[in-house]
Amino acid sequence: MNETGSQLIGNTRSAEGQHTFHAFDPQRQQTLPLPFREATQHETDRAVQLAAAAFTTYKKVPPARRAAFLQAIAEGITALGEELVNTASAESGLPLARLQGERDRTTGQLRLFAGLLTEGSWVNARIDAGTPDVRQMQIPLGVIGVFGASNFPLAFSVAGGDTAAALAAGCTVVCKAHPAHPHTSHLVATAILAAANSTGMPEGVFSLLHGASIETGQQLAKHPQLSAIAFTGSFRGGKALYDTATRRPVPIPVFAEMGSVNPVFFLPGILQEKGEALAAQFLQSLTMGVGQFCTNPGLFITPGAGNTFVDTLQKSIAAMPAGCMLTPGILDAYQKGIHQLQQAGATVLGKAPEAAHQASPYLLQISAQQALDNPSLCHEVFGPSSLHIRADNREELYQLARGLEGQLTATIHGTEEDLRQHAELVDILREKAGRILINGFPTGVAVNHAMVHGGPWPATTPAAGTSVGSTAIYRFCRPVCFQDFPAYLLPPELQNSNPLGIWRLLNGWFSKDAL
Missing domain, CATH: 3.40.605.10 (Aldehyde Dehydrogenase; Chain A, domain 1)
Structure with a gap:
């Protein structure tokens, strides 16, 4: 090289600088040889x-x-x-x-x-x-x-x-x-x-x-x-x-x-119909890339604790492999984050086996009241962990949603009947996230004209x-107004003849016509 x-x-x-640093290979646990200034x-x-x-x-x-x-x-x-x-x-x-x-x-x-x-x-x-x-x-x-x-x-x-x-x-x-x-x-x-x-x-x-x-x-x-x-x-x-x-x-x-915890709300009807299948899909989303996606589902909310979905997650997490994180510093921060959650009162719902220099997936659990009393429990832990919150009734579910900080994504899983009965939840989450998903998982961001990867503070700044x-x-431009300009000074985009053939708002109507 x-x-x-x-x-x-x-x-x-x-190469004026005297201070150097090295990249690190996290798979082989070794420093790469070339110094960078x-x-x-x-x-x-x-x-x-x-x-x-x-x-x-x-x-x-x-x-x-x-x-x-x-x-x-x-x-x-x-x-x-x-x-x-x-x-x-x-x-x-x-x-x-x-x-x-x-x-x-x-x-x-x-x-x-x-x-x-x-x-x-x-x-x-x-x-x-x-x-x-x-x-x-x-x-x-x-x-x-x-x-x-x-x-x-x-x-x-x-x-x-x-x-x-x-x-x-x-x-x-x-x-x-x-x-x-x-x-x-x-x-x-x-x-x-x-x-x-x-x-x-x-x-x-x-x-x-x-x-x-x-x-x-x-x-x-x-x-x-x-x-x-x-x-x-x-x-x-x-x-x-x-x-x-x-x-x-x-x-x-x-x-x-x-960053963001990207909350996922599972409604009762769909958990009864598809609990086991949703558990498998959720764990795949959670552990994809060793949880190192900004859209990793770091928080999920269910109606109550006792359902097939949560039981399946608890049993299945032990079969998930540990994985190599991007840097030793990120791994250290992940492990400290898990420890801090436990110190603050979260219980371990399930975890994967430990492995040296690797991150083990974790599922942790708190009650709705714990989340409402201590919002810091719901902050991001970057890596393959997710925090389960039990909501015992609809009002508690909505309280949790209203108490969320700004998010990149928010997801709802529900049957048609679930979604009709919880239409207010969509309205609440619209104020909390830049992207709202129905019956999907947030990991993976399509690159197209309609995508939004942003959200209210602290997910991004600014939210717009x-x-x-x-x-x-x-983000990298600003509007400028040209008033009473002679034609020869106008940029092509604003000239009467529309030489670029672009869509323009002419006197309140979109058109490609010349003026």
């Missing part, structure tokens, strides 16, 4: 300065050329072949099949945004031709700081959804690689930079920084030329960036996805956005 332990600042490698404050400043200079050009690049850039990135990632998935597997412990699927999702996200740019209507062009003549469209924010996630080394990392959406919007990107997979990050970054060069994008449209300490991220977040931050990770990490961004002389938005799906682009 070529030496990759430096920063990629535009087309330049930089922590980015210095000077390197961070150079990366953002270069991105700011590139933005003055990139924001004017026509949509068709930006789409070609995104397509070229997707092709470059695919061309990395087995080297990419093998490297990602060594750094994360994730199986090759999972990473091959994640690579396809990553390239699919890039192509989704390329298609959005090609169609063009995403700019939300609005024209009210009168006195005054008022025209509006979306424009890009500027330089975006993207922080890679630990649990998705491809799809939520260097060329993941945040970077794809920001580049599609016309923003430039400085990415802080996650220290758990620096080799993988470097490979993907080289594909982005090669695509930028082959499609004629300005140098600085993308840069990659490394760092295992919080200083690198904080230096990036504080940079005065940064316009927004995108983050996927823990509540603690997201809140730290949020606090930094809001305390700046000029505050900037932080689009942070910070999504980090998955084509509407993620709106």
